Amino acid sequence: MAMNRRDNDLQRVFTRRALLLGTAQLGLFGALIGRLYYLQVMESDKYTLLAEENRINMRLLSPRRGRVLDRFGVELASNRRNYRVMIVAEQTRNVDATLEALSNLIQVDDTQRARVKREIERRRKFVPVVVAENLSWDDFAKVNLHSPDLPGVQLDVGETRDYPYTTTFSHVVGYVGAVAENELGEDPLLELPGFRIGKSGVEKVYDEQLRGRAGHSQMEVNAYGRAIRELARHNGQQGDDVVLTIDADLQRFAMERLGEESGAAVVMDIHTGDILALASNPGYDPNWFNVGITGPQWRQLNTDKYKPLTNKAIQGQYPPGSTFKMLVGLAALEAGAMTPETRVFCQGHMDFGNNTFHCWKKGGHGSMNMASGLEESCDVYFYETARRTGVDKIAEMAKRLGLGNLSGIDLTGERRGLIPTRAWKQAVLGQPWAQGENLVIGIGQGYVTATPLQLAVMTARLANGGYAVQPRIVRTDDALGPATDQRPASQRWPSIGLKREQLDIALEGMIRVTSPPRGTAAGARIMQAQYAMAGKTGSSQVRRISRLERETRVRKNEEKPWEERDHALFVAFAPVSAPRYACAVIIEHGGSGSKAAAPVARDILLETQKLDPSRRPRSAPGPTTASGQPATRKEGG
Structure with a gap:
């Protein structure tokens, strides 16, 4: 009896434990089934996407x-x-x-x-x-x-x-x-x-x-x-x-005309502001950078004394020399410091204080007025003009003509040049302005510097009647061919406030520069009357000439080391009868502006007028490649 009771107790304990274990197993399997249902049904889309992303790579x-x-x-x-x-x-x-x-x-x-x-x-x-x-x-x-x-x-x-x-x-x-x-x-x-x-x-x-x-x-x-x-x-x-606004044919001609010289040339439409050529010589092959420039190629570009990596047209800052004289004359006329007929006698030098300021012509030019002073580029005349006018009035005129400021052209690295004032020198150098420095500024030397692009803008504003044309190098209308808008500058740009009769004096002087017998660039004039140009020569020193060198003339400019020679400059516009194009050329260390820069500018301006890119229709039916073959232009491009 006792045995049966014990057996029954053991049976009840076993049954109870079996039931508990079974319940636990059932709960575990239920949780597993629930989890599987959640993953396979409820989260099906999520894990299908993950599996797909693991299989497909974007x-x-x-x-x-x-x-x-x-x-x-x-x-x-x-x-x-x-x-x-x-x-x-x-x-x-x-x-x-x-x-x-x-x-x-x-x-x-x-x-x-x-x-x-x-x-x-x-x-x-x-x-x-x-x-x-x-x-x-x-x-x-x-x-x-x-x-x-x-x-x-x-x-x-x-x-x-x-x-x-x-x-x-x-x-x-x-x-x-x-x-x-x-x-x-x-x-x-x-x-x-x-x-x-x-x-x-x-x-x-x-x-x-x-x-x-x-x-x-x-x-x-x-x-x-x-x-x-x-x-x-x-x-x-x-x-x-x-x-771009550039004409490939004209750009190629400008680069070829610069030849072996280190320099720059800019051609600009004086009414629209279109840059038709922006040449900086020497250049470099941009394909080198695309495919991976080699060490020897990089060293070659960086050690070349002609600096092929520098865009001289917008980054080169040069003393403008005598190309600055029209600006000085206009500042004097506006300030009332000179009249067009005010006479200055040039005997080859001007004494001021303890210093002697020399004219480029050793024997002097004699009696000069403003137009003849420009024609023969008389330094003494403009020494006196600048002395009477003062640097601040000259600087004001320079800014209005586009110097000393960035043009805003869509290219990298543009430099602003320098137009000094009395306040600038005091703030930057901590020194007062010396009266003798006015004389140096009068012939575009001293602290003043400008880029070839700025000189082209200056010339364009003179030639278009005194309107603030701005240069551009990208066609914002995205149109191919000549500009459809042929309005003159007076209907496009604000006036810079020059009186017509004063501006005409500067333009007359530029016309006489390219006219015989006394014009400094008469030998480089364009002979065809319909293409005739007006301009201004300039030579700027890169080092001070000692009294001994000046008196003995030990070496001519062309006999000096290349780095010591003067820069040669020339600015011009054409045609004289109805101005449309302005041009600025600099030949680094080229010596005389009349001999080195003026012939280059003449040939470029003559080619510009023959091509007439501002009015020339596109000869091909569509865009072309460099070889002249038609190219497909995408819609909307």
């Missing part, structure tokens, strides 16, 4: 960069095919052997090999690494022919920037280069390997407009990230074209 695609065109549609910067050779490490047993075999077909130097090995070590073995790019078609075809014997080598055809005119437009168009770390922004395009952005010139100023919008490609990949196949592709939006 990749950005670089858009085609917009072109840079001249005013008639000629391509100054475009895109060309980029033939590349790459290597996939997992597809070759010996990378070194493959690179050695490849070097027998194309150039693969030690630097390239080291770079390829570094990239292979950093990347997964199936990711292609670029060995060489921008290959010629012959080299690309050669590698393609031998590709069966080159395990792991892949061939690819992409796009890269191309500058067909090389040095001719280097300072205007600029160049593109790889994105630096400090240039990374919110645009994901900037993080793409090999992506290029504008680094200088129009390429930099209009970079966002030119670069376009990224496309994308959907790639199916495996668990290791290896591409299996492309599922979809959207090529994105090509960058917009940028149309």
